[in-house]
Amino acid sequence: METLSGPLTLKDIAREAGVSVATIDRVLHGRSGVREETARRVHEAIERHNFRPSAAAADLARARFSRFAIVMPIGPNVFMQLILDNVADMSGWLASRRVSVETIKTDVFDPQALTATLESLADRFDGVATVALDHQNVRAAIDDLVAKGMFVVTLVSDVPGSRRHHYVGIDNVAAGRTAGTLIGRLNGPRSGRIAVVAGSQSLRDHAERIFGFQQVLRLEYPHLELLAPVEGGDRDETNAQLMTGLLEAHADIVGVYNVGAGTEGVAQAIRARPRSDRRIFVAHDLTDFTRRCLLRGEIDAVVSQSPGHEARSAIRVLLALARDERILAEQEKIRIEIVMRDNLP
Amino acid sequence: METLSGPLTLKDIAREAGVSVATIDRVLHGRSGVREETARRVHEAIERHNFRPSAAAADLARARFSRFAIVMPIGPNVFMQLILDNVADMSGWLASRRVSVETIKTDVFDPQALTATLESLADRFDGVATVALDHQNVRAAIDDLVAKGMFVVTLVSDVPGSRRHHYVGIDNVAAGRTAGTLIGRLNGPRSGRIAVVAGSQSLRDHAERIFGFQQVLRLEYPHLELLAPVEGGDRDETNAQLMTGLLEAHADIVGVYNVGAGTEGVAQAIRARPRSDRRIFVAHDLTDFTRRCLLRGEIDAVVSQSPGHEARSAIRVLLALARDERILAEQEKIRIEIVMRDNLP
DNA sequence: TCATTTTTGAGTTGCGTACATCAAGAATGA
DNA sequence: TCATTCTTGATGTACGCAACTCAAAAATGA
Numbered sequence: 001m002e003t004l005s006g007p008l009t010l011k012d013i014a015r016e017a018g019v020s021v022a023t024i025d026r027v028l029h030g031r032s033g034v035r036e037e038t039a040r041r042v043h044e045a046i047e048r049h050n051f052r053p054s055a056a057a058a059d060l061a062r063a064r065f066s067r068f069a070i071v072m073p074i075g076p077n078v079f080m081q082l083i084l085d086n087v088a089d090m091s092g093w094l095a096s097r098r099v100s101v102e103t104i105k106t107d108v109f110d111p112q113a114l115t116a117t118l119e120s121l122a123d124r125f126d127g128v129a130t131v132a133l134d135h136q137n138v139r140a141a142i143d144d145l146v147a148k149g150m151f152v153v154t155l156v157s158d159v160p161g162s163r164r165h166h167y168v169g170i171d172n173v174a175a176g177r178t179a180g181t182l183i184g185r186l187n188g189p190r191s192g193r194i195a196v197v198a199g200s201q202s203l204r205d206h207a208e209r210i211f212g213f214q215q216v217l218r219l220e221y222p223h224l225e226l227l228a229p230v231e232g233g234d235r236d237e238t239n240a241q242l243m244t245g246l247l248e249a250h251a252d253i254v255g256v257y258n259v260g261a262g263t264e265g266v267a268q269a270i271r272a273r274p275r276s277d278r279r280i281f282v283a284h285d286l287t288d289f290t291r292r293c294l295l296r297g298e299i300d301a302v303v304s305q306s307p308g309h310e311a312r313s314a315i316r317v318l319l320a321l322a323r324d325e326r327i328l329a330e331q332e333k334i335r336i337e338i339v340m341r342d343n344l345p
Numbered sequence: 346m347e348t349l350s351g352p353l354t355l356k357d358i359a360r361e362a363g364v365s366v367a368t369i370d371r372v373l374h375g376r377s378g379v380r381e382e383t384a385r386r387v388h389e390a391i392e393r394h395n396f397r398p399s400a401a402a403a404d405l406a407r408a409r410f411s412r413f414a415i416v417m418p419i420g421p422n423v424f425m426q427l428i429l430d431n432v433a434d435m436s437g438w439l440a441s442r443r444v445s446v447e448t449i450k451t452d453v454f455d456p457q458a459l460t461a462t463l464e465s466l467a468d469r470f471d472g473v474a475t476v477a478l479d480h481q482n483v484r485a486a487i488d489d490l491v492a493k494g495m496f497v498v499t500l501v502s503d504v505p506g507s508r509r510h511h512y513v514g515i516d517n518v519a520a521g522r523t524a525g526t527l528i529g530r531l532n533g534p535r536s537g538r539i540a541v542v543a544g545s546q547s548l549r550d551h552a553e554r555i556f557g558f559q560q561v562l563r564l565e566y567p568h569l570e571l572l573a574p575v576e577g578g579d580r581d582e583t584n585a586q587l588m589t590g591l592l593e594a595h596a597d598i599v600g601v602y603n604v605g606a607g608t609e610g611v612a613q614a615i616r617a618r619p620r621s622d623r624r625i626f627v628a629h630d631l632t633d634f635t636r637r638c639l640l641r642g643e644i645d646a647v648v649s650q651s652p653g654h655e656a657r658s659a660i661r662v663l664l665a666l667a668r669d670e671r672i673l674a675e676q677e678k679i680r681i682e683i684v685m686r687d688n689l690p
Numbered sequence: 691t692c693a694t695t696t697t698t699g700a701g702t703t704g705c706g707t708a709c710a711t712c713a714a715g716a717a718t719g720a
Numbered sequence: 721t722c723a724t725t726c727t728t729g730a731t732g733t734a735c736g737c738a739a740c741t742c743a744a745a746a747a748t749g750a
Contacts (some may be wrong), residue, residue, distance in 0.1 A: 003563060007443070008741060009737090009738055009739080009740095010740095011738080015652065019697075019698090020697060020698045020699075021698090021699090021738090021739075021740085022697070022698065022699080022740085022741075022742095023696085023697060023698080024739095025740060025741085026697095028739095029740095030546075032695095033695070033696060033697085034696070034697085035695085035696065035697095038696080038697085050440065052437060052440035052441040052740055053738080053739065054405070054441060054442075054443060054737090054739070055401075055404075055440070055442050056400075056402075056404030056405040056443075056737085056738080056739090057401075057703090057737070057738035057739040058399050058403050058441075058738080058739055058740075059400075059401030059703095059739090059742085060399070060402050060405050060702095060703050060704065060705085060737090060738080060739075060740090061400040061702075061703055061738075061739040061740040061741085062703085062739085062740065063703050063704085063740090065352055065704085086675070088722075089370065089673070089675065090673070092397060092671065093671075093673070094400060095395065095397035096397040096398060096400040096403075097399075097401070098352070098399060098401075116500055129410060137493075153552075174687055174688060175688070177687040177688075178687040178688040179683065180687070181685055181687045185531055186530055186531070186646075187529075188534065189533065197746065212687075214689070233457055248437065271391035282425050293694095300530075303688075306680075308675045308676065312673075322570040326437065326438075328434070328435070328438070328657075330431065330434065330653045331653065333655060333690060335651075335688070335690055336682035336684065336687075336688035336690075337683075337688075338684075338685065338688060339528055339683075340523065340527075340683065341526065342522040342523040342525070342526045342557075342681075343519060343520070343523040343648075343680070343681035343682075343683060344563070345678060345680055345681075354704055354705085355705060355706095356704080356705095364731075364732085364734095365731060365732045365733075366704095366705075366706090366732085367706085367707080367731070367733080368730085368731060368732080370705075370706065371730095371731090374706095377729095378729065378730060378731080379730070379731085380729090380730065380731095383730080383731085398704080398706095399703090399704055399705070400706040401703090401704080401705090402703075402706090402737090403704080403705055403706075403734095404705090404737095405703090405704080405705075405706095405738065405739085406704075406705040406706040406707085406736080406737055406739085407706065407736050408736080408737050408738085419705065421700035451739060492717095613710065629710080645704085683694090
């Protein structure tokens with residue numbers, strides 16, 4: 001095995017190739033104005049020593065300052081707040097790398113509002129990470145930003161048709177399938193009905209989760225009958241009412257899947273109407289509340305994505321794009337985590 | 346909300362505080378030789394602008410070159426190889442940051458060999474990440490290295506009594522408990538025996554997993570009877586023989602927990618003696634093989650830790666130690682992952 | 691010769707650090 | 721006692737780190 005790098009510098013390579021540092025630099029960054037023959041010699045010298053320019057020196061010389069925005073839904077969504085908390089934790093790191101991150105809250109459920117917000121970002125930022133609704137106007141707004149040279153990353157919920165550079169989040173269909181398998185298997189042979197509570201199906205992530213969930217249950221657990229999903233807008237009170245209604249209407253509900261936030265409301269309703277053979281309850285996202293429920297056995301499993309990972313990943317990807325560094329795909333891939341009582345982080 | 350940083354430089358702060366850059370630097374790094382009054386003024390100026398020195402400039406000026414070693418077990422352990430593959434994937438990143446990483450293979454199960462290997466590292470490296478046996482001599486060797494100023498990180502399996510700076514890996518007791526809960530819950534009301542196959546109980550991680558596993562099963566699933574763990578040294582053939590033996594001796598084995606590697610051997614034995622009501626099979630670590638088994642339904646769940654995360658985390662932690670930067674605890678914490686068919690990454 | 695392409699050289703980026711400087715008090719000697 | 725040297729602690733200066741960049745020079749081609 002060979003040494004991964006030596007203390008070589010651009011200057012050394014220049015001497016070796018018989019050209020000046022400026023020429024090496026041009027070759028290194030694929031800029032024009034270098035004769036083919038010269039470029040070949042330079043490349044050879046670089047390969048020979050496996051030379052990589054020092055990231056520190058490059059960063060310093062470029063003296064870039066990056067301004068990023070992170071667009072988040074208004075309102076008290078615990079998961080979104082966790083992402084922001086994690087961004088805040090990076091503040092020292094960000095500052096020392098000359099990166100500023102500004103949070104912008106808007107109504108991501110309203111295409112007009114979101115579109116307007118996105119449009120207002122042009123020229124003020126070098127990149128955005130946005131939690132976005134999948135809507136034609138939003139897609140257009142994203143494409144506009146990209147056309148203007150801005151780097152755009154979708155966060156948590158994707159906008160697949162758009163020209164965004166990257167999506168930081170999970171495959172929500174797979175997440176729904178995971179929830180389905182968990183409820184199906186943890187329930188065992190018992191038959192009965194399954195309730196599904198969502199925030200809003202107009203949010204792509206919720207719709208996708210429900211799709212995956214129903215797919216698995218219909219195909220593999222036919223003894224479980226799916227109730228039509230109800231939508232509570234991720235609000236605790238609404239969810240509590242809806243869930244209570246379902247439990248009153250159907251005595252044989254043996255499993256509950258809460259697709260979005262507002263888990264506390266759903267949990268309240270379930271707690272108020274216990275069943276001797278416990279119902280299986282699967283929810284999303286690990287928060288203080290869901291953690292306590294897991295420990296108490298009120299929730300059987302949480303399907304989760306790490307807000308810390310998403311926060312860091314969004315920033316890292318934007319930074320890599322802005323300073324054209326390589327993105328480590330493996331590192332930036334967000335996992336669908338299954339959290340039970342015993343593997344709580 | 347305020348801007349997280351401005352394009353301020355050390356020089357600006359120096360001017361503002363009425364001192365020279367050298368003094369600012371002294372204050373910034375807690376070096377002596379600054380009057381208290383002066384230090385106060387400097388601190389004020391720094392706080393006022395929320396100044397952070399540019400990481401790029403600092404790295405460049407220090408012009409450090411870091412040599413790290415990564416000590417791994419000899420032999421064809423798939424999981425260990427995955428870690429190394431991930432380190433190799435970082436080679437460009439490492440080179441551009443003036444970091445070299447050298448892999449050293451040794452018999453980590455033999456305290457003498459491991460101790461000798463560790464001792465040989467002194468002065469040749471700035472830091473080591475080591476998969477280590479928990480043994481008195483190994484502990485002493487680690488403490489020696491630390492005393493000599495080397496940074497030591499334990500990987501995958503910890504050496505708790507030692508003075509290692511960091512452990513990159515999971516809580517193996519919790520991992521065992523997780524496996525226990527999975528087998529218990531996925532099995533449902535059915536009663537029968539549970540087989541446990543390990544590599545070697547002298548490896549701390551395996552012993553801990555078994556401990557956690559038994560704890561949960563005894564306490565919460567008394568209708569499942571635990572067989573004594575068998576040890577196959579993580580080898581496929583041995584595991585296959587042992588597992589076959591168990592299945593022949595006990596017709597009522599309803600669940601199998603493979604604690605270490607050599608999953609293929611265990612799977613073969615199980616496949617050769619099918620049961621109409623399928624046995625629950627839980628194994629560790631996501632590899633090509635376990636992935637296929639999950640998809641085919643031969644394995645019900647895999648308890649895993651991300652080799653990529655461990656590789657990157659080990660390097661990041663060593664780098665942070667060597668260049669005294671802050672370690673983001675949240676980022677470096679390795680999760681116990683539950684992987685089922687639907688949330689395969 | 692003039693226009694174009696290719697190449698060079700010098701200056702820049704912000705921080706770390708070895709060394710220089712400087713003031714003030716302590717020790718020394720006549 | 722007073723001038724001188726020695727210490728000691730506090731602070732400042734200037735150069736180096738390695739790459740990027742732009743204006744200017746050199747080479748090339750028509």
